[in-house]
Amino acid sequence: MRASKNEAPSTNIDQKMFSLYSLKTPSMLDTIITFLPKLEREILVLFIVKKSDLTAKHVERIIQSAYLFNAADFVVKEELKKGHKINKLLFKDAPYFSEFVYYFYAVARYPADETYYGIEHPKDMKIPEEDTNTENLTKFFIAEEDTTAESKRLKLVSEANKVVPKAFAIPSYKKINAALFNLLMQNYIWSLSKKKKVFLSISADLLDVWLKRFEQISKELMEKIKEINSESEAHTFIIKKYGPIVYEFFLFSLLNAAYFVNKGSLLILKYKNEIATYTPY
Numbered sequence: 001m002r003a004s005k006n007e008a009p010s011t012n013i014d015q016k017m018f019s020l021y022s023l024k025t026p027s028m029l030d031t032i033i034t035f036l037p038k039l040e041r042e043i044l045v046l047f048i049v050k051k052s053d054l055t056a057k058h059v060e061r062i063i064q065s066a067y068l069f070n071a072a073d074f075v076v077k078e079e080l081k082k083g084h085k086i087n088k089l090l091f092k093d094a095p096y097f098s099e100f101v102y103y104f105y106a107v108a109r110y111p112a113d114e115t116y117y118g119i120e121h122p123k124d125m126k127i128p129e130e131d132t133n134t135e136n137l138t139k140f141f142i143a144e145e146d147t148t149a150e151s152k153r154l155k156l157v158s159e160a161n162k163v164v165p166k167a168f169a170i171p172s173y174k175k176i177n178a179a180l181f182n183l184l185m186q187n188y189i190w191s192l193s194k195k196k197k198v199f200l201s202i203s204a205d206l207l208d209v210w211l212k213r214f215e216q217i218s219k220e221l222m223e224k225i226k227e228i229n230s231e232s233e234a235h236t237f238i239i240k241k242y243g244p245i246v247y248e249f250f251l252f253s254l255l256n257a258a259y260f261v262n263k264g265s266l267l268i269l270k271y272k273n274e275i276a277t278y279t280p281y
Contacts, residue, residue: 029209030246039171039179041249042066042268044188044202048210049252049268053192053199060176062281064157065141066267067170069274071160072104074168080119086110094159100140107137108274134278141279149280214250217242221251 033041042063047054079086086105090098106127140156143149157170171179180200183189190203217238224234235255239247244265248255252269268275275281 027213029206029213030242033249034243034245037179038266039063039175040183040188041245042266043176043179043183044206045249045252045266046268047189047200047202048207049272053194053201055197055199056177056180058281059180059200060173061153061279062275063176063268064153064170065275065279065281066271067168068100068153068156068160069104069271070267071164071168071170072101073109074164075101076105076109077119080121083122085122085125091159091163094163096155097159097163100156103131103136103140106131107134108278137278138280141281210250214253217246217250218254221254 033044036044043059046059046062075090076086079090086102088099088102089095090101110121110125110127110132140152141149143152157172161169180189184191184200187203188206189200191198191200193199221234221238224237225231228234228237235247238251248266248269252266255269
């Protein structure tokens with residue numbers, strides 16, 4: 001699917017395609033989300049979390065930011081495993097992304113938790129105090145006099161995808177738009193026009209089904225906690241019963257940070273604090 005940067009995905013939907021109207025019970029949504037691509041689950045959860053209408057461009061910015069933080073975490077962890085110091089010149093072919101990784105480490109990961117990655121920092125690793133200021137990281141997501149925020153993010157995405165493994169690649173706007181288009185085709189999200197601008201939102205039908213399933217599973221979790229008097233074991237029980245994808249999709253508002261060490265976790269949830277703290281999105 002081709003779309004301009006300011007263009008919402010096409011809304012020319014074939015109503016004969018499968019949609020939420022075919023759902024009979026909330027539990028059927030479990031099967032649907034289990035087979036949805038991860039990127040589409042990321043987007044659906046974003047709409048549930050935000051509880052507001054978003055443009056396709058806004059969705060792109062938030063999703064790419066989450067993936068950028070994840071890529072930076074991966075690079076830092078790998079460098080620390082090798083006993084390397086984190087510096088601004090990690091990648092010769094990606095100097096801007098290298099600088100982003102350095103400041104992500106300096107501002108968000110050092111020195112608040114010296115074993116954040118389960119790996120000790122090099123003992124002679126000293127980050128200058130001036131490099132730990134929040135502004136050093138937020139600058140990558142805001143415009144400056146001669147540079148737009150959009151061009152900064154696109155440069156980060158381009159350079160990151162040159163040096164990180166495919167599993168940590170940041171999705172392009174084309175991939176995100178394609179995911180939005182697929183969700184529109186299935187009526188999981190809707191589009192609406194306001195003042196000549198196209199906005200997207202989660203469909204009322206899906207949100208209604210999500211709420212019913214959330215109430216059902218969260219009630220079961222609370223009852224299990226009372227029954228066995230162990231919150232962690234109760235969460236483990238629910239994960240085993242429904243699977244990690246269903247567990248996360250419905251109970252993310254009840255999850256604790258420890259769960260997010262799971263490599264399959266949704267990045268929009270894993271990095272919600274970083275997005276809120278270091279980006280304007």
